[in-house]
Amino acid sequence: MNSRIYKNKKMIIFFLIPAFIFMFVFLYYPFVQNIINSFQHIKYMGTTSAEWNKPFYINYIKIFQDPKMLIALKNTGIMIVATILGEVGIALILSLLVSNIRKGSGFFRVVYFFPIVVSATALGLLFNLIFLYDKGMINQILQFVGYLDASTNELIDWKADHAIFTMLVPVIWQYVGFYFIILLTGLSGIPEELYEAASIDGATKFQRARYITLPLLRNSICTCVVLAVTGALKVFDLPWTMFPNGMSDTWLTGTYMYDNVFSDVDFAAAIGVIIVIIGVVLSVVVNKIFKTKSDYEV
Template identity: 60%
Template sequence: MNSMIYKKKGPLTVFLVPALLFMTVFLYYPFIMNIINSFSNIAGLGTAAMGVNTPWYQNYAKLFSDPNMKTAFGNTMLLMLLTIVFQVGIALVLALLVDNIRVGAQFFRTVYFFPIVISATALGLLFNLIFLYDGGMINQILLKIGIIDAGTLIDWKDEGHFMLTMLSPVMWQYVGFYFVIIVTGLNNISPDIYEAAEIDGAGGLKRVRYIALPLLHNVLCTCLVLAITGALKVFDLPWVMMGRGIPMDRSWLTGTYMYEQTFNVGDVDYGSTIAIVIVVLGVVISQIANRIFKEKDY
């Protein structure tokens, strides 16, 4: 019965065509229009294009002279690096720890994954309260233990602290996502391999180094590629916390700056250009990451 399904193409078409139409309308068509818009002169959101820019590459040239775009690109690259080190790194450590306990493993899996299911808007408001200047949780704790006094409260959104304030919640939220992927990979490792290693005298750290990590190689490669490409699209949590590039236009990311240009400034064609750059960067960097973190056949 199963083999006959693939010999008859009709049932396959019934399921594939609607999905293709959906992707065409909501993915491919908007992407093509974005490319066209990036070369057009559009006065505002919802208005028709007034022809092609003069010169046609005007918006792409503007990218190199726009200081806010340079800031957004630099912050996004930093976020990408921190994502690899902290999100995937912490998720790996937590997954290895949970995989080695026998009681309460399901509890920890649920707790670590929980931040993913919470709305990013709600998390942004929560962390705004935590980092609040005069009544936030962190300043109140520092006051209680005597590290600071009422005259030396820390402004967590000033130029010296905004990056920590903006990126910490992003790191925290997505650790659980990679944690679940890595735990699933650990569950697919046969217990027989661990038993054979234990007979040969391999202890906890040696099991991790010589068995778990090599067999998790492909899973970790997937996590790293997802982390790298995902960092380019981060928008909701930083936007709720930092809004329009505070302080002093230093906290822009590529996603938040694209939104600002499109919906607040009304420079739709330039916003489309930034969107195209994000897509191109995602494709190029993911290809580079795939070559560096090449999956292995076992």
């Protein structure tokens, strides 16, 4: 009786139809409409298209002629590199360390994952206070240790002189825990027998990590890198809270698209299409580099 239920595939369609309808209404239709909007003239949010742009591809030419958009692309490139090296790199190191802890590993799982559950707006306000020019925590610490002259009230204007660094730090800090959990889950799936056999053969901890852990963790690392790349392309809330309106030339593709969406809808739509294209291309490149394989295939 039970085997007949699993062999009957007709009911699968009944359960999949609601999911397909949801994806069509809230994913595919808006995406296709956004592409169409990028070729039309739509000035303000909520207004209909008056006509097609002349030429219809003018917004895509404008993207590479707009100085602010070029700054956004450059900063987004920096963000992508920083998220791969900072978020995924640090998460990999932390996951390797925590996986070797026999007692108390649950504490570190909670501590490292905690920042991801905090609102990005709250984190932005928090780091605004940390990097505050006068009475900010960083400047006070630097004065205390003697790096800055406290007698003359020497201060560093982090948001003006080191804007990109100031923006990257909270973004990296927030998402390290997310990739940490993914990588730690991947580590838990590696058979312990492999490490025991390597230990018997005289392999050191470094050799076990290099020749067993990293190769078998390739698929998990690939997933994290793809998520980091796509996340860097669309990150918005935390940078916008710290640097509204691209203060100190901190435009990102996500923030610059948002800045245009209320006054130049078709141009913002074109930026959205470019973000998707870059994300797809980079995701394909990452998958080619890592050459993902089935579990435990080296």
